[in-house]
Amino acid sequence: MYGTGILKGMAVVMKHFVNSYLDDFSWAARGGRYYNDEALQVRQGVKGRGVKTVFYPEEKLDVPERFRFVxxxxxxxxxxxxxxxxxxxxxxxxxxxxxxxxxxxxxxxxxxxxxxxxxxxxxxxxxxxxxxxxxxxxxxxxxxxxxxxxxxxxxxxxxxxxxxxxxxxxxxxxxxREIAPKKAAAEEAARNFVEEAKAKKKARQAGDGEPDPTLADEHARQLMYRGDTY
Ligand code: SF4
Ligand code: SF4
Known part of the structure; x- marks a missing residue:
């Protein structure tokens, strides 16, 4: 039937509209759902109800680690x-x-x-x-x-x-480290790996080191890089 899509869409809008007020009541005892970090997290998560937008710049959302700007x-x-x-x-x-x-x-x-x-x-x-x-x-x-x-x-x-x-x-x-802890840690591990490999090579050249790094070492290093969040 013509128009059912519009009615369904309006129903979703109404649901969010009503839920935004219900949410206000449920957060009232805990300082309100506005300007409250705890409430902000819930609103933006899967359990959020009602209006999901925020009053920027008074309210600001944390960006994910993979966020990229200049x-x-x-x-x-x-x-x-x-x-x-x-x-x-x-x-x-x-x-x-x-x-x-x-x-x-x-x-x-x-x-x-x-x-x-x-x-x-x-x-x-x-x-x-x-x-x-x-x-x-x-x-x-x-x-x-x-x-x-x-x-x-x-x-x-x-x-x-x-x-x-x-x-x-x-x-x-x-x-x-603060804005991208996982990526920074993976990079640090890779850098340490390279430094260790260099130190081993130097020791080998001096005649008292271990054998060459194996392909497994190299594979582990590549996995470390791939394990990041980008
Ligand atoms: S070290 Fe990195 S940031 Fe500096 S010029 Fe080279 S690529 Fe660019
Ligand atoms: S490569 Fe150039 S355009 Fe791309 S992020 Fe870096 S500075 Fe910006």
Whole structure:
């Protein structure tokens, strides 16, 4: 019969409408369903009833670990009194090369004798052009560039505020561990594996090490990378 789809749709809308008020009553004793972290989690979960949207920016939802927004640069955790530690970026330029819309600019550092220094002197990303594809992160051999969870980047300035410089881009490792704990742990395990393999190789070359790492070791390392959430 014509119109049954519309009626069914209206019934669903009415159900959510009524449930949103019922939910208000059920959360009343616990501080209300608005501006309440516990209630927010329930509303966004499978047990949520009624209205699922939130009153942004008063209410904000946690984003999942795999969420990706514009990149940032990882540094060591800073020593006391400082904002950043040592840059992980070696200014190799791979990210700038693979970036599809070409929105990364890097100026390599220089030693006093004029030879290149493995750290960036300047690093810029045009966030208006960045499409959050994550290629830079995937291709960086040093785990030095990551996609951020900070999506509140609106500004009244349409020019310079949208070109993020090195200072704006740099964030300590502890920040990356906080927003992407599983991915950070998998990367750390892989890095440790590589360091151990290097140490073993050195020991072998010195004549007192174990035999070569087996294919099983390599397979385990690859699994570790695949076990991440991306
Ligand atoms: S690929 Fe990584 S190390 Fe190389 S320039 Fe980009 S962020 Fe720096
Ligand atoms: S996320 Fe993609 S578009 Fe953005 S800087 Fe990285 S490679 Fe370029």
């Amino acid at each position: 990149p940032f640069l990882v540094t060591d955790d800073p020593p006391p009194g400082q904002k950043w530690g040592k840059d992980w970026c070696t200014s190799c330029g791979i990210c700038a090369k693979v970036c599809p819309p070409q929105c990364i600019w890097i100026e390599r550092g220089k030693q006093p004798n004029g030879r290149p220094k493995p750290e960036p002197n300047a690093f810029f990303i045009d966030i208006d052009i960045c499409m959050n594809c994550g290629f830079c992160m995937e291709f960086c051999p040093f785990d030095a560039i990551k996609l951020d969870h900070d999506y509140e980047l609106a500004s009244y300035n349409r020019t310079t505020a949208h070109i993020h410089d090195k200072e704006r881009l740099s964030k300590p490792l502890s920040y990356w």
